[in-house]
Amino acid sequence: MEVRDAVEADADDLAAIVDAPADVMRNVVHDRTVRVAVRRDEPGPNADVETEDGESILGFVSFDAREDTVYVTQLGGTTDACERLLGEPVRFATNERMTVELFVGADDDALRSAVESAGFGHDGTGPSFDGQRTVKYRLDPKRRE
Numbered sequence: 150m151e152v153r154d155a156v157e158a159d160a161d162d163l164a165a166i167v168d169a170p171a172d173v174m175r176n177v178v179h180d181r182t183v184r185v186a187v188r189r190d191e192p193g194p195n196a197d198v199e200t201e202d203g204e205s206i207l208g209f210v211s212f213d214a215r216e217d218t219v220y221v222t223q224l225g226g227t228t229d230a231c232e233r234l235l236g237e238p239v240r241f242a243t244n245e246r247m248t249v250e251l252f253v254g255a256d257d258d259a260l261r262s263a264v265e266s267a268g269f270g271h272d273g274t275g276p277s278f279d280g281q282r283t284v285k286y287r288l289d290p291k292r293r294e
Contacts, residue, residue, distance in 0.1 A: 155183035155209060161282040162206040166201060166225040176274040183221060184237045186230035220250035224260065231263035234237060239267070243290040255282040 155163065160174040161238035163185070167174075177183060187204040207228015212219055219242040224231055242249045252275035253260050264286050265271075 150186050150188055150207060150230065152184050152186050155211075159185055159206060159209075160163050163209050164223075166206070166209065167223060168275040171255045177211050177223065180196070182237075182271055183186065183211040183214050184234055185209045185233050186226060206238065207236055211236055212241070212249075214241065214245065217247050219245075219249045224251065224253075224264075228259050228263045231260060232267050235264065235267040235269070236277075239249060239288060239290060242288075246291060246293075247286060248289045250285065252278075252283040253283050254278075273290050277293065 155178050156248070157175055157178055160171045160178060163174040164171040165170075171272065186207040186209070188207055188275075189204050206226070208230030209223070210221060210231070211223040214220070219238045221235070221238055226234070233239045238249050241247075249269070250272070251264065251269070253264055255274075261284065267288075269286040269288045270289035272285045275285040276284065
């Protein structure tokens with residue numbers, strides 16, 4: 150698995166991961182820091198055609214920074230990809246001596262597991278989005294040093 154910057158051409162794949170319109174995800178790519186986890190597809194010996202770009206998107210994270218906190222605004226994909234991708238805002242926060250916060254759906258056990266495995270701690274309840282309860286997570290890289 151590799152991590153790279155997202156580009157506008159990724160918008161359709163990102164939209165499919167989080168069930169959002171592609172034009173919204175194009176805006177996210179332009180307005181936020183967005184990183185994607187990809188797997189390089191290697192065609193098997195019996196493959197007739199290679200994939201167009203030779204990779205599959207496994208997940209993505211978008212984040213921005215305000216004052217002393219990095220906010221993860223979207224996170225989606227496989228559990229392994231999400232766990233790895235959380236390293237991106239954490240590295241930024243560590244370098245800038247900031248904390249990292251995000252909200253995860255209370256019923257999304259796989260994503261909550263990835264967030265907790267990445268070192269985030271439960272920090273109370275979050276707001277409801279479209280009637281879905283959320284859990285607030287926070288990580289202070291300064292405390293891990």
